[in-house]
Amino acid sequence: MREEIVDAALAQFHEKGFNAAAVKDITDRAGVPKGSFYNHFASKEALAIVALERYGEQRRLKDLADPAVPPVERIRKHFEFLRDEVVQFGITRGCLLGNFGTEIVDHSDPIRVAVNEGLGYWSGLLGAAIAEGQQAGEIRTDLGPDRTARYLLSAWEGTLIQARADKSQAAFEVFFALTFDSLLKP
Amino acid sequence: MREEIVDAALAQFHEKGFNAAAVKDITDRAGVPKGSFYNHFASKEALAIVALERYGEQRRLKDLADPAVPPVERIRKHFEFLRDEVVQFGITRGCLLGNFGTEIVDHSDPIRVAVNEGLGYWSGLLGAAIAEGQQAGEIRTDLGPDRTARYLLSAWEGTLIQARADKSQAAFEVFFALTFDSLLKP
Structure with missing residues (x-):
């Protein structure tokens, strides 16, 4: 039960x-x-x-550490998986971390801490994949992997806000283009 | 009244x-x-x-079009103004567009349309400042100004989520560093 x-x-x-x-x-x-x-x-x-813990478990975050897939492809597939889920629900719902992160973190310290830990765990995995991509020459090396992961997470969360407000995939297209053609590109 | x-x-x-x-x-x-x-x-x-309209009016968005200030400095000051407001409230409250954009857009179409228009107006002003900065040689020209503005807005909205969850300014530091040293840098 x-x-x-x-x-x-x-x-x-x-x-x-x-x-x-x-x-x-x-x-x-x-x-x-x-x-x-x-x-x-x-x-x-x-x-x-x-x-929130269960939400994290269902987001296939471990795929970000899968050595069988090249790092940039891993990162791209990760965000495509997250995008496809939002599209499947008619561009609604977004990310539970981002939703709690705007609605409730100011009013519940235990939820705030859980959201912060979730974002930290996620950006840690993303940062490790970025570091691997840098070593493989797939990702520019002038930006630190952890800061790049944090910025990328921010861009993703804001992309969900814009996509839901516009009820279109335009914001996703911008996210994928600028992330992979600019932010990460060597 | x-x-x-x-x-x-x-x-x-x-x-x-x-x-x-x-x-x-x-x-x-x-x-x-x-x-x-x-x-x-x-x-x-x-x-x-x-x-929401009043919120927009109070965000000094017109400063983004002030010809007396160089474009990149205008953009930086704009986000510093928004950051300072959040810091002043103990890193709470965030952006009303982002808050409504996660909490309520799926459930009220009139609010969704208003949030979308607010984001569109804001990114339009930001895109115009970016285009000016490109013409002045202050901003890289390989990315379209409108898409860059949209990505920057997304990064900002997600930065607010991370800053509020962490109750620290670390996410702001990442935002300013990567935006001005990488995303916009020629």
């Missing part, structure tokens, strides 16, 4: 945001009685942190 | 987000009776669009 609540919560938070996702909607979606919620979670805030 | 409601709504939406800003909190903040709200606005959604 706990697993069903986490899955339902992840979907509900991703679709509606933190504040608009009521506990009753989450337990209804999970098909469990509302009363059972507090047997498993101390609060909606505690559930949000578990849902 | 209408002006006071708009000012209070802007502050409340910026601090709390759309869903967490109740009409009663807005009218309390404005010091007006809750009953007066619907004399001025059809809905919280309609008020949010007016608040």
Whole structure:
């Protein structure tokens, strides 16, 4: 039952945001009685942190460290995977880290810390792939890999904002063109 | 009374987000009776669009077109102004366009259109300053000014997410370094 609540919560938070996702909607979606919620979670805030962990697990971040694929191709495929998921949902929902990162981090320190850790883990993997690409001569070497990873993450999160506002893929096209033809290009 | 409601709504939406800003909190903040709200606005959604316009008016966007300042310096000062505002509030609140752009655009088409227009107006001014900088030899010319402006906006919006999650200025330092030493550099 706990697993069903986490899955339902992840979907509900991703679709509606933190504040608009009521506990009753989450337990209804999970098909469990509302009363059972507090047997498993101390609060909606505690559930949000578990849902955020599950979100991270489902984003195939480990593919960023796959030695069978050249580093730049890995990075490109990673963002294509994330883009395709957003497109599949009609250019809605975006990234749960970015959504919580604008809606709720100022108001919940535990969620803020979880978002920050998620972004740090992600940019760490991205930075390692960039460093590998630099060693392989695929990526320019005048920018530090960790700072480049942070900038790239920022560009991605803002791209999601622009794509959702425009309900079009134009922002994705700009992201892929400038990231791979300019930011990373040797 | 209408002006006071708009000012209070802007502050409340910026601090709390759309869903967490109740009409009663807005009218309390404005010091007006809750009953007066619907004399001025059809809905919280309609008020949010007016608040978003006011937000844009207060962001000194016209400075991006000031011919007395060299283009790159104009762009740098623009983002420094936006950064300083966020720092002044303890690295909270972020950008109202980005906040509505993650929390509410999937659920209100009028707000989505207003966010998209705001981003378009902003990137238009930024793109014009970039084009001027290219003509002046201050900015690399191999990237189109409009796409560069869009990418820069994305990087900025994501930087706000990372800065708020980390409650530090580290993401701002990365933004300024990579934007001016790499993305725009000739």
